[in-house]
Amino acid sequence: MRISRRTALRRSAGMAAAAALAQGYADSPASAVPAAAHQGWDADEAAWRELGRILGAGAYLHRPGGQGYLASASADNQRYAAVRPAGIVMCAAESDVVKAVRWAARHGVPFAVRSGGHNYAGYSTTTGLVINLRAMKQVTPKGRRLHLGGGATNSDVYAARDAGLYFPGGRCPGVGVAGLTLGGGLGFNDRKWGLTCDRLAETRLVLADGTVVRAAADENPDLFWACRGGAGGNFGINTAFTFDAVPVGRLRATVFDLTFALASAVDVVAEVQDILAGDGAGDFDVRIGFKHNGQSTTSLWVLGQFIGPQDRLRRLLTPLLALRPRRSFIEERGFWSAQDYLMENPGAKDCYASKSLVPDRWLAPGTVAEIAEWTRTWRPGPAKATGYVTLFAMGGTSDSPRPDETAYPHRDGTYVIDIGTHWQPGTPPAEVNSLLAQTRSAHRLLRNRLDTDAAYVNFPDPDLTDWRRAYYGANHDRLAEVKRRYDPAGLFRYAQAIGTD
């Protein structure tokens, strides 16, 4: 692909504007982004009209001021809502994605790809062109496989349950399978059947030069490797995914949902760790959450699933139940009904930020006591923001592949730890900074106690300086090689993209 000097200059100007937004305003609430910084990228009107004309049936181009623009401009995280795209292509088919990529390359317009729009760091929004695949959401069963359009979300997979086929997905209904898979994919079934990316059999991508390729073990294997943990928005636009599914139609699962006082945290975590250590088959999966709800309430919740009957789970949980939970719900259900219970209630859109760690050891009692104390002393500020630390249990099948077998490297993790905060749009910057400072202090504390910097790329953190090693460990150099091969000019770019200096 040849790019003129003028185009290259305009592109780098657009990139710089987007990077400035990502870097300079990362710690500010969306409302604090100066108006001049988000007026959109400057392509001429004739070029935009051309894009609108070339799209196929069912696809739309939204421009500022037009119908449908506001509804589709911002992604889920309102922290970046003031980053206003100059245009949004709602793709209906792979051919629209090809046209949008070719058009953006030809006109030097920076772009970001969006599927579920749940990126923590604003990497699926831009002042240039958003290429949105959300409408490409069909889920089609064939034999033991599920074929998905690139814009399908967790909820689309659950809606196709009549086929009785499942692959391990995430908890939030609106999270896109694209972002989830490309960065790894944690859920309540990963200890049993692996990460989402571990079940990927093949995928199709539109590359930077507009060609379409298939990536699988037998074709473009290096790209296939990178698509399992190398994160979205790096190598191309994935327009379709095929997963090796598990028949779950007749399976039963028992959900459990327990809440304790923070004062019991040391004992609760010790008991859960005992159960995890003894569960070689990965039937038991759990998240432990320390939460300050922004008002005056703190809690420790233990939510999970056991693939098996209730009486067996109750026996496993006996020591935990002896710690007298404030609330205890345990119920055996059909597999799908259990997933419905575990699904997160999405609630209203707000602003959020997360930091993560992936330790290779269990949490010592002293560390658990420190997390509990951090939660107890969380300062929500006048905005009544929530603060939390969530432990996603890993291990079982999710740790079976070698660290270099797929691009997701953290195969010795005991937990993925998510340290975060949610706040309301419009919260003053000083208050937001105080919330973020508190998450940084918990991150620092746990990094020292657990002796790791490893982080989960699907909880991207604009603060991280050594993000290459944190997200990818020893796999980073191979990812950079794949990048050079499939996107040599670095058309796919964002603040923490592979290949970014």
Ligand SMILES: Cc1cc2nc3c(=O)[nH]c(=O)nc-3n(C[C@H](O)[C@H](O)[C@H](O)COP(=O)(O)OP(=O)(O)OC[C@H]3O[C@@H](n4cnc5c(N)ncnc54)[C@H](O)[C@@H]3O)c2cc1C
């Ligand atoms: C409320 C909430 C709950 C979450 N729960 C979980 C969970 O249970 N387990 C878990 O593992 N993670 C979870 N996450 C993190 C989630 O996995 C990531 O945010 C994921 O990347 C979101 O994917 P998306 O398609 O929704 O996001 P997007 O913002 O659309 O995309 C994420 C990244 O991938 C790129 N991208 C999007 N579509 C494509 C495509 N088709 N081809 C190539 N690149 C693409 C984007 O440019 C961006 O860089 C959660 C996040 C939130 C906000």
